[in-house]
Structures are given as structure tokens and as C-alpha cells.
Amino acid sequence: MNVDEKDGSGVYQRVVLKNSSPYHYLKVCLVLEDELTRLSAVELKHFIITGLKNLYGEVGAALSFDLLKYDEDTLTALLRVYSRGLVKLWSSLTLLGSYQNQACAFRVLQVSPFLLALTGNSRELHLD
């Protein structure tokens, strides 16, 4: 990591990442068939770990990831995972298809090596 700051303007800060970043951040949204079902953060994390275990076994379930933020009303979560575990976590989210015998789908909204990038979504802009 190399942070270089211009003297006159302390407002702007340029961050250059020389090596590939250690973490990746995912913003995911769980879509359930029955829209009234609510999950707590613990249940959601357990559900994701079950998905990892189904696809990759015990070794996959040992992959460490964090649930940084979770909004129960919209079922939207922010996950942090080591970059080398990104493909595993993402593919297990993709293949999760049912939660307690009801169909579900994880919509991966954004993936970025920078947490700051998840503050806005360029795909929600309206192009004319």
C-alpha cells in the first residue's frame, strides 16, 4: 500500500494499491420465494456456510469470510472475503437454490476489492 498525499489539498487522497488487495467485498441480496421470510444475521451466515460446505466440503466451510453489514429488511448483506477465497464463496452463493424448502437466489449486486466502491452503483444510473 502506498498512500501519497498532495500538499496543498488535504481533501484529495490518492491511494495506489501495488499488490493485489488482500480482501474482496461483495454486496449481496437474498431473494426468497416467500418475501415475508426474515433471516437474522446469524442465520444468514449459517446459510452461506452450509452452501460452502455443500459445494466444497469441510475444507470449503473452513474458508473465513465476514458479514460486515446486514440489513434485515432488504436482506442485503456486505461480505468480506480473502481474495483467494472469492471464487469459492461466489460460486457457492450462485449455486444456493433453496432455503428451508423454499426457492431462493443470491443476487450478487457488486464485487470490489475496495469497500468504498460499494457506496454507489453505476448500474443503477439511468442512461439516456
Added chain:
Amino acid sequence: MSVFMDLNLTFTEDKSVLQRMIETAAQLGFSTVAINYMFEPKAKKKPQIPAPTPITELMDQLPVVQGRSRPIRVLNRLTLVMSDSFHFRSTAPEYRCFDLLAVQPTTEKLFHAACMVYDIDIICVSVTERLPFFFKRAPVNGAIDRGVVFEVSYSAAIRDSTMRRYTIANAISLIECCKGKSVMVSSAAEKALELRGPYDVTNLSLLFGLSDKDCKEAVSSTCRSVLLHGETRKTASGIIYTVKSCSEASDQQEAPPQSETCEAPPSKKQKSSVTE
């Protein structure tokens, strides 16, 4: 880079389910989808190929693709599940109603014929059972040279863990054989919740042993080349194209009416007479 496509949404009689699927696909960022009509000829009676429902009948207003401010394009596709060689009739007029033509061969002989001879666009790889045969280099390379594309669908892998094993195993053995070229990954979804976003599919394709580049091509440029191949099927080697002038030009490709005499495009069989 070419746009994302999902050339396999399973047709259901229920219109609202189909509409939900198309809406979800547009929301996820797919610019083109194809509605797939599965057809399995029976040995006894003369097979009746289903006629596609026109897109305009299906939906009045096509949803706008996310981030592109353009309506989604919907095509029709026919998949023949073949267990005998007479199931495929190369000159059948019913095939012309569809934009894309796919076969799912169940024996090695048919697989060979599909790769080398049949005038088709897509060869489906079975994902719900153990492969009934091994892929051989020669026919696979022949198919790649002819522009025929192999298709792996992932929604069976979402439904069931046994199917997931077969999907991954069959996909890996295909990709080992074709080295990642001409592979297309599509959903074969039956409902909206079985659809996944294009980047999810790209990431999922990594599990099938595709390289990063091939993964992205599997949902974008390979699909585009299939569409173009499908268009050349209706023309004389892609050189001459016949358009009916009486109907107004439409952006959506609709199914042409079945019984029409002027709607006979010069097929590849007539190539020699056309070029003379």
C-alpha cells in the same frame, strides 16, 4: 465486448412465469434471451414439432435491460432430444420458425453426426445424467470448425446436488476435450429464481475448468456467434438474405406464419444453384 445473453429459458405454458423470467433476465443485465422449446420425438407416431408463441403475444411491453436503456431481445429456440437419426429432418419447414436450432444427442453416433453433418447451431450436453459416451477430439474439433457451439446449462446444478455433480463432471470432460473453445453456459431456468446474473455465471464457469477469458466469452461473444450462425442458417451461406417486403420491418424477431410460400429462404443445400 459483446453483450450478455442467456440463450436458454425453458418454455412453460404459464405466461406469467415466462414473463417474470424475461423481466428478471433484463434486470440481471441480459440483453438477449431465447425461449427454449424442448421436443422429444417419439418412435411411434409422426412427431409434431411445437410452434413457437410469438413474442408479441407473450408480452406487450418488453422490459428494459439494466444499464442499457434498451428493451430486451427475445428469440425462439428449438431443442431436439435425439435418440435416433431419423428424428432430425434437415429440411423440415417447422425448423424455420425458430431462430436457433439445438440438438441433444444421446448416443455417440448421433453426437458425431450432430458435430459433423447436421445443420444446427447448438449441441446440448446432458447435465442430468452420467454422460452416455465420451467426447472425442475429432468430432468436437469438427463442430468448432463448423461454428457449432456446445451448451452447458447450470440450473439443474442449483436444483439438486446429484445433478450438480453430473453438471460439473460432464462440463469438465467437455472442456478438457474442446480446450474451452465454443462453449456456451446458459441457464435452462424454469422459473425466475433459477436465473443467475451474467457475472455469477462467469464466476461459476471457472468451476468447469474454463479460463478467465473463456468464462466471459461463454456468456457473451460465443452466444453472439451462435446468433449469427443461426442467421446464416436461414440464408445461402450468409451471403444472400431474403426478406419478405410486404410485412413492416420489426425489431423483434417473430415466428413467421407457417404456411407461406414466399417464406422459403434459399437453404445451404441450394448453394450451388445460387452461386451459379
